[in-house]
Amino acid sequence: MQPGQAGFEQAVFHFGSGILDAQHGIDRTALRKIVFENREARTWLEGMLHPLIREESQRLISVAQPGPYTLLVVPLMFETKFDQLVQHVVVIDCPIEVQRRRLLLRDNCTPDLAEKMIGAQMSNAERLEHADSVIDNSSDKDLRPDVLKLHAALNRLALMTN
Numbered sequence: 001m002q003p004g005q006a007g008f009e010q011a012v013f014h015f016g017s018g019i020l021d022a023q024h025g026i027d028r029t030a031l032r033k034i035v036f037e038n039r040e041a042r043t044w045l046e047g048m049l050h051p052l053i054r055e056e057s058q059r060l061i062s063v064a065q066p067g068p069y070t071l072l073v074v075p076l077m078f079e080t081k082f083d084q085l086v087q088h089v090v091v092i093d094c095p096i097e098v099q100r101r102r103l104l105l106r107d108n109c110t111p112d113l114a115e116k117m118i119g120a121q122m123s124n125a126e127r128l129e130h131a132d133s134v135i136d137n138s139s140d141k142d143l144r145p146d147v148l149k150l151h152a153a154l155n156r157l158a159l160m161t162n
Contacts, residue, residue, distance in 0.1 A: 001026045007052050014044065032109065036116040050080050057082070068158035078122050078130055088157060090150065091131035093124060094138040 001007050003025060011019065011026065015034060021027040035042035057072060064070050074082040083089055094102075096118065103114040128134060133153065135146045 001049075005052075007049050010048050011045065014048075015041070029107065029109065032107065032113065032117070036113055036120065042120070046080075054080070054082070058085070061085075068155050076121065078127065083130065087161065088132045088154065089130055090133045090135065091127050092135050092137050093128060093131075094136070096124060098138050099124075 001011065008026065011031070015031065019027055019031045019034070021030075031045075035045050053074075057074070061070055061072065069088075072082065072086055074080065077083050077089065099118060100111075100114050103109065103117060104111065107114075107117075109117070133150055135143060135150060137143060
């Protein structure tokens, strides 16, 4: 969704210049309001973006530096079927109240829009059912020890599967 990329060009053509900010990039707040107020708009955007994101992800995976494992960060992992591309799924989890609070702070959106954004995603319980590993991000604690422990586990897993 950067200027010059196919997703950016298609989104601006479809939604118009009202989704652009003062620097001519995507005004994510304006776009969010459109797509979470109009299901057809969100369906169109996801249908356009997800194949582009999958294609670019596969390209990046193919040129990634060799290592014990490759990390693929996908916010809608299950909704977009990206889990079919991976051998191990890590879910970063927090209670819905924390998710809601962080959305309001990060995106400066209304509580109604935050609820719509959360409602468009798979529930935390469903995500956890599909997880191979989970990192609890429910507080503001330093996650580095948990990430390092997971990294060690993933390294061991990679050695066993290679």
